[in-house]
Amino acid sequence: MYKNFFRYLISAIFLLGFSVNSNADFKVGFVYVGPTGDHGWTFQHHEGRNAVEAAGIKTTFVESVPEGADAERVIRQLAQSGHDLIFTTSFGYMDPTNKVAKDFPNVKFEHATGYKREHSNVSTYSARFYEGRTLLGHIAGKMTKTNTIGYIASFPIPEVIRGINAMTLAAQKVNPNIKTKIVWVFTWYDPGKEAEAAQALIDQGADVIMQHTDSTAPVQTAEKAGVWSFGQASDMQRFAPKSILTSIIDDWAPYYVERAIAARDGTWNQQDTWHGLKEGMVAMGPYNSAMGADLVKEVEQLQKDLASGKVHSFTGPIYDQKGNILVAEGKVADDGMLAGMSVYVKGVEGDIPK
Amino acid sequence: MALYFFTPFIAIILTILGGGIIFYILGFNPIEALKFYFITPISNLYGFSELLLKATPLCLIAIGLSFCFKSNNWNIGAEGQLTFGAIVGGGVALLFYNQEGFYILPLVILAGAIGGMIFALIPAILKTYFNTNEILVSLMLVYVSKLLLDYLVVGPWSNPEGFNFPETRQFSDSSRMPLLFEGLRIHAGIFLALAAVMLSWFILYKTYLGFQIKVSGLSLKTAKYAGFKGKTMILVVFMISGACAGLAGVGEITGPIGQLHRMISPDYGFTAIIVAFLGRLNPFGIIFASLVVALTYLGAETAQIFLQIPKYTGQVFQGMILFFLLASDYLLFFKVKILSLKKNELRH
Numbered sequence: 001m002y003k004n005f006f007r008y009l010i011s012a013i014f015l016l017g018f019s020v021n022s023n024a025d026f027k028v029g030f031v032y033v034g035p036t037g038d039h040g041w042t043f044q045h046h047e048g049r050n051a052v053e054a055a056g057i058k059t060t061f062v063e064s065v066p067e068g069a070d071a072e073r074v075i076r077q078l079a080q081s082g083h084d085l086i087f088t089t090s091f092g093y094m095d096p097t098n099k100v101a102k103d104f105p106n107v108k109f110e111h112a113t114g115y116k117r118e119h120s121n122v123s124t125y126s127a128r129f130y131e132g133r134t135l136l137g138h139i140a141g142k143m144t145k146t147n148t149i150g151y152i153a154s155f156p157i158p159e160v161i162r163g164i165n166a167m168t169l170a171a172q173k174v175n176p177n178i179k180t181k182i183v184w185v186f187t188w189y190d191p192g193k194e195a196e197a198a199q200a201l202i203d204q205g206a207d208v209i210m211q212h213t214d215s216t217a218p219v220q221t222a223e224k225a226g227v228w229s230f231g232q233a234s235d236m237q238r239f240a241p242k243s244i245l246t247s248i249i250d251d252w253a254p255y256y257v258e259r260a261i262a263a264r265d266g267t268w269n270q271q272d273t274w275h276g277l278k279e280g281m282v283a284m285g286p287y288n289s290a291m292g293a294d295l296v297k298e299v300e301q302l303q304k305d306l307a308s309g310k311v312h313s314f315t316g317p318i319y320d321q322k323g324n325i326l327v328a329e330g331k332v333a334d335d336g337m338l339a340g341m342s343v344y345v346k347g348v349e350g351d352i353p354k
Numbered sequence: 355m356a357l358y359f360f361t362p363f364i365a366i367i368l369t370i371l372g373g374g375i376i377f378y379i380l381g382f383n384p385i386e387a388l389k390f391y392f393i394t395p396i397s398n399l400y401g402f403s404e405l406l407l408k409a410t411p412l413c414l415i416a417i418g419l420s421f422c423f424k425s426n427n428w429n430i431g432a433e434g435q436l437t438f439g440a441i442v443g444g445g446v447a448l449l450f451y452n453q454e455g456f457y458i459l460p461l462v463i464l465a466g467a468i469g470g471m472i473f474a475l476i477p478a479i480l481k482t483y484f485n486t487n488e489i490l491v492s493l494m495l496v497y498v499s500k501l502l503l504d505y506l507v508v509g510p511w512s513n514p515e516g517f518n519f520p521e522t523r524q525f526s527d528s529s530r531m532p533l534l535f536e537g538l539r540i541h542a543g544i545f546l547a548l549a550a551v552m553l554s555w556f557i558l559y560k561t562y563l564g565f566q567i568k569v570s571g572l573s574l575k576t577a578k579y580a581g582f583k584g585k586t587m588i589l590v591v592f593m594i595s596g597a598c599a600g601l602a603g604v605g606e607i608t609g610p611i612g613q614l615h616r617m618i619s620p621d622y623g624f625t626a627i628i629v630a631f632l633g634r635l636n637p638f639g640i641i642f643a644s645l646v647v648a649l650t651y652l653g654a655e656t657a658q659i660f661l662q663i664p665k666y667t668g669q670v671f672q673g674m675i676l677f678f679l680l681a682s683d684y685l686l687f688f689k690v691k692i693l694s695l696k697k698n699e700l701r702h
Binding site for chain 2 (some may be wrong): 070074078158186341
């Protein structure tokens with residue numbers, strides 16, 4: 001009896017909050033994990049939001065939302081205050097997003113990099129960053145003198161391991177002696193730790209540094225040490241103009257605009273999106289002229305081939321560290337294998353932390 | 355004495371005024387901004403329940419800290435004790451994964467309290483027997499516990515089906531705090547906080563231990579002269595403080611979060627220091643203070659959602675509260691005298 005009473009009371013409150021605002025304009029909400037000025041992950045999502053705004057759709061954002069107990073409240077508040085489509089842009093928002101989606105069936109949710117779509121109003125999306133890593137690997141293999149590539153990795157999740165492997169495979173193709181050294185920093189954003197890791201890798205002989213973390217510290221460290229580096233998530237060229245060879249750029253803008261318009265016009269459907277160079281969700285920054293015209297040409301061709309599907313980042317034969325075959329000759333890895341990737345390929349040094 | 359309990363209100367009013375000025379400088383309508391900050395978040399039942407949810411860990415930790423601070427023991431590491439409590443409690447919850455039983459949740463809660471207690475005993479023992487500085491030790495231990503948590507959620511305790519993401523499994527329902535109302539996140543942990551308030555009032559004002567604590571806080575020399583056994587008391591206040599922080603941690607992971615991961619606390623352990631002082635180290639004052647400080651968190655979110663005011667203003671507000679509190683204490687309890695120097699005084 002009381003239970004039911006409360007249930008009605010609460011749903012009435014939810015509905016009240018919702019109906020008051022439902023007549024207002026179509027609005028899109030964004031939840032960011034970092035500050036908009038991180039010049040990496042969140043910065044790029046914010047650029048995407050700006051594009052939605054430029055397309056004439058009202059948007060709201062909340063930055064630096066911790067992936068703990070607060071996330072659910074922020075997402076719920078956005079849903080309650082009349083937002084019709086909500087982008088939650090970090091993996092840690094997966095469960096809160098699905099929980100809130102259950103209570104707001106009329107609101108659409110888009111969760112970045114997650115795998116749970118428990119309700120029909122939740123979509124997931126991510127980018128094939130590994131295609132960019134293939135290009136970096138090709139460049140790194142050609143540019144290194146010490147045959148050692150330093151890699152600053154965040155967490156041993158499939159996305160990060162995929163990047164390490166894609167890079168190593170591409171580098172081996174142009175330089176069979178390549179070794180990939182990895183430092184795990186267990187953070188997405190910690191300029192101090194990232195800089196230390198970069199220095200440690202340089203001290204171990206790496207003359208090309210790349211990172212799967214969000215700050216500009218690694219490229220700045222590389223610039224100081226006079227070694228090559230690559231920008232991550234956004235074009236970081238101005239932070240290390242001499243050292244950066246190119247950047248992998250996450251371009252969320254076209255996707256955000258497309259999905260916002262679809263939601264506004266009532267054509268939004270649940271989907272799991274994984275876009276790459278072809279659709280432009282992964283883009284490359286300008287190539288450093290220090291690479292030489294020939295290499296730039298090669299890389300630009302490879303970029304075209306990856307986009308057209310002529311070349312795949314994971315084309316067999318691919319071996320794991322122990323020499324077992326992962327992908328047979330002539331085959332390419334399917335999306336299922338890519339999504340769950342949890343072993344290093346041959347040529348990567350060290351073990352995946354367990 | 356009345357003034358003593360009145361200054362927190364002065365501090366809050368000054369903070370609101372200061373906030374209004376900041377909003378004005380940032381180009382927002384100060385009245386509207388303050389409304390979104392302090393009224394909108396709690397204008398419905400859901401918002402109010404979220405306020406209580408947010409205030410619960412702050413209140414618990416601050417109650418514990420009040421024992422330490424009242425007796426001149428500067429435990430700055432409640433965040434670490436919270437984390438360690440969550441680790442121990444979470445470990446027990448994982449141990450009973452997929453098992454049923456009414457006894458599981460109490461065990462998890464108890465484990466959390468004991469975890470926090472043990473972690474607080476480290477600086478206490480080092481202080482009493484090796485004369486180390488408890489501020490430094492307790493603070494540094496925060497990093498130890500956070501790194502331990504990092505290690506556990508990445509490695510041995512990570513969810514086997516979680517694609518190596520740094521988090522454990524979701525706890526089974528048998529080790530989750532019961533929700534008070536369906537659809538709201540407010541959970542039974544709030545009773546732990548209220549019990550802590552009652553109990554701490556009783557201990558502080560009705561027992562010999564409480565008397566010892568207060569005397570030691572007012573004057574260590576008097577306490578020694580009175581023959582109080584200082585060492586035991588130090589250990590006890592740290593244990594109480596650690597247990598409360600551990601309870602707060604276990605309340606978060608078995609309440610709204612439901613698993614262990616790296617972000618179990620947005621620095622509640624540090625914010626609770628502000629809460630403890632704003633509440634005048636008084637159990638009932640702390641309830642009030644925890645609600646005020648919790649509101650600054652919620653207000654920051656609402657203000658960003660509705661007006662796109664940067665969310666970091668929440669931290670600015672917390673800083674301002676503490677600043678104005680200390681300032682008004684200083685100005686109210688110290689007389690400002692303007693001395694005029696007479697000629698004959700100069701000759702001396």
